[in-house]
Amino acid sequence: MTVRRGESIAFVQQQKIITGESSMAMTRKKVPESRKPVVPGGGGTPKQDRHFVTALARGLDVLSCFRSSDKLLGNQDIAKRCGLPKSTVSRLTYTLTRLGYLHYSEEVGKYRLGMATLALGSRLAHVIEPGLYMALSGDLGSGKTTLTRGLLRALGYRGKVKSPTYTLVELYNLSKLDLYHFDFYRFNDPQEWHDAGFRDYFEPRNVCLVEWPERALDLPPVPDLRISLRVEGEGRRVRIAAETEHGKRCLERLPD
Numbered sequence: 001m002t003v004r005r006g007e008s009i010a011f012v013q014q015q016k017i018i019t020g021e022s023s024m025a026m027t028r029k030k031v032p033e034s035r036k037p038v039v040p041g042g043g044g045t046p047k048q049d050r051h052f053v054t055a056l057a058r059g060l061d062v063l064s065c066f067r068s069s070d071k072l073l074g075n076q077d078i079a080k081r082c083g084l085p086k087s088t089v090s091r092l093t094y095t096l097t098r099l100g101y102l103h104y105s106e107e108v109g110k111y112r113l114g115m116a117t118l119a120l121g122s123r124l125a126h127v128i129e130p131g132l133y134m135a136l137s138g139d140l141g142s143g144k145t146t147l148t149r150g151l152l153r154a155l156g157y158r159g160k161v162k163s164p165t166y167t168l169v170e171l172y173n174l175s176k177l178d179l180y181h182f183d184f185y186r187f188n189d190p191q192e193w194h195d196a197g198f199r200d201y202f203e204p205r206n207v208c209l210v211e212w213p214e215r216a217l218d219l220p221p222v223p224d225l226r227i228s229l230r231v232e233g234e235g236r237r238v239r240i241a242a243e244t245e246h247g248k249r250c251l252e253r254l255p256d
């Protein structure tokens with residue numbers, strides 16, 4: 001990791017290329033009840049557990065079809081490679097896309113592997129501590145929610161990670177900490193900040209991640225880490241800067 005002292009506010013800076021594919025956002029259709037994946041836990045029956053393991057193995061089969069030389073694969077190509085019926089493959093690619101393991105290119109109707117942003121989120125999960133505030137900057141579709149999803153998954157959260165674009169904030173009660181995920185894209189009135197008591201969320205017990213922090217002007221505190229994502233070719237470029245001592249300590253411990 002390259003660590004250097006910034007001239008102004010940033011203590012530590014880091015540049016990472018996140019390889020990955022399309023920047024296309026998918027339109028999500030509602031999954032019929034019968035198509036929802038079986039998830040173990042809560043006392044799953046042996047039959048449910050068997051279904052889960054089969055689905056997991058098939059999901060891994062689908063992901064392992066992608067070789068480094070492959071740019072895009074369609075359901076038909078994947079079905080041929082893993083010897084599964086196309087209808088099964090379509091269900092698997094649908095779920096894998098929702099979970100962030102695949103990206104769907106609407107232009108060509110095919111999939112690309114895309115785990116790098118999730119993986120960065122998971123690396124950050126190793127270093128976060130209560131009280132950390134991370135500002136996530138970047139254009140629409142640059143990967144801010146995907147990174148948050150990767151972080152939450154690595155912290156053991158198994159539910160749906162929704163973009164807080166309309167709700168402004170989503171709360172995740174995790175065993176070790178409470179994580180608040182904000183999205184201020186639609187924020188337009190500083191009064192809202194005061195009325196909603198947003199300031200109170202930025203306290204030492206909580207971890208806060210904020211998408212579009214610049215929309216709330218200078219109302220949020222100084223972030224410990226500022227993570228800037230940018231679409232670059234088929235992947236993403238990420239810059240992480242520590243703006244406080246707390247952020248600096250976390251960034252120095254970020255695993256490779």
Ligand SMILES: Nc1ncnc2c1ncn2[C@@H]1O[C@H](COP(=O)(O)OP(=O)(O)OP(=O)(O)O)[C@@H](O)[C@H]1O
Nearest residue numbers: 020021022025117140141142143144145146235236
């Ligand atoms: N490394 C990557 N390579 C290619 N595509 C990626 C990568 N990371 C994320 N994506 C894709 O970019 C799309 C948009 O991601 P995401 O919703 O996380 O963006 P966002 O920055 O939160 O956008 P918004 O500002 O609209 O909330 C998704 O389809 C996601 O799968």
Ligand SMILES: [Mg+2]
Nearest residue numbers: 144145163211
């Ligand atoms: Mg988002």
